[in-house]
Amino acid sequence: MSGYFTEEIPAEELTRQMEVARGVGDSVRALVAATVVTDVDEDDVIEAQRLIDAATAILERRRIDSSFGIRFNSDGRQRNWGNAVEGIRNPVAPPVEFEAGDDRVWAEFSLGPQYEGPPGLVHGGVIALILDQVLGHAAVHAGAPGMTGTLSIRYRQGTKLGSMRTEAWIDRTEGVKTFAKGQISTADGICAEAEGIFIMPRWARELDIDRRSRIGDA
Numbered sequence: 001m002s003g004y005f006t007e008e009i010p011a012e013e014l015t016r017q018m019e020v021a022r023g024v025g026d027s028v029r030a031l032v033a034a035t036v037v038t039d040v041d042e043d044d045v046i047e048a049q050r051l052i053d054a055a056t057a058i059l060e061r062r063r064i065d066s067s068f069g070i071r072f073n074s075d076g077r078q079r080n081w082g083n084a085v086e087g088i089r090n091p092v093a094p095p096v097e098f099e100a101g102d103d104r105v106w107a108e109f110s111l112g113p114q115y116e117g118p119p120g121l122v123h124g125g126v127i128a129l130i131l132d133q134v135l136g137h138a139a140v141h142a143g144a145p146g147m148t149g150t151l152s153i154r155y156r157q158g159t160k161l162g163s164m165r166t167e168a169w170i171d172r173t174e175g176v177k178t179f180a181k182g183q184i185s186t187a188d189g190i191c192a193e194a195e196g197i198f199i200m201p202r203w204a205r206e207l208d209i210d211r212r213s214r215i216g217d218a
């Protein structure tokens, strides 16, 4: 399985690189939201498009041949900047920043107009995206990570665009399978609940690699 590799970067340099990555990610996130809801005249839209195309040409002057992957420093710090949920350099990602306590992980975050499904509400697939990641994180945090085998979601009520919270915890483990549960809530209460089975894949079991740090597709 490729995509997991070590790339040693000194601490200060890593901090600096993170600021730059977050900066460009945040700017493009703002651009995406503005593109959805702008009400300016067409001439302004066309001028903006010209500038955006120029920016894209700058970024494409040099690129990696693959996706970003997950990069580790030898101290265990990881960079998953391309991740669709938490990647700081991925404008598709809100990004969601997870915190961990004794028995669960959680995050507070906001979803803007680019995540709309039904009018004013978050798209159901985006809800699934977030829940997959938070449940996967709970499995990692419990020291029993894996790839998502099954994810079941009960959508209890529409999730309004804006501020929300997600959290997840482990229900139980059975051999290579970790059973996780979680939810997303807003000021209206619980909007969606999920149950997932995360499985340590056969290739990882055979490699016998560090379960805490290497499995999952974060």
Ligand SMILES: CCCCCCCCCCCCCCCC(=O)SCCNC(=O)CCNC(=O)[C@H](O)C(C)(C)COP(=O)(O)OP(=O)(O)OC[C@H]1O[C@@H](n2cnc3c(N)ncnc32)[C@H](O)[C@@H]1OP(=O)(O)O
Binding pocket: 076, 077, 078, 132, 133, 134, 135, 136, 137, 140, 146, 147, 148, 149, 150, 175, 176, 177, 197, 199, 200, 201, 202, 203, 212, 213, 214, 215, 216, 217, 218
């Ligand atoms: C300090 C560092 C921190 C690092 C911090 C990292 C942060 C990290 C955050 C991670 C957060 C990730 C969260 C997103 C995670 C994705 O999004 S993963 C991407 C989506 N999922 C996939 O692409 C998975 C695709 N499927 C597969 O790869 C394989 O089918 C699976 C699921 C790994 C299983 O394959 P396998 O290993 O060959 O399984 P196999 O040996 O046949 O079966 C093992 C057991 O699992 C059961 N099983 C197999 N498939 C399934 C299934 N689909 N459903 C239920 N049970 C199943 C079998 O029945 C068997 O059970 P037992 O007989 O042992 O009771």
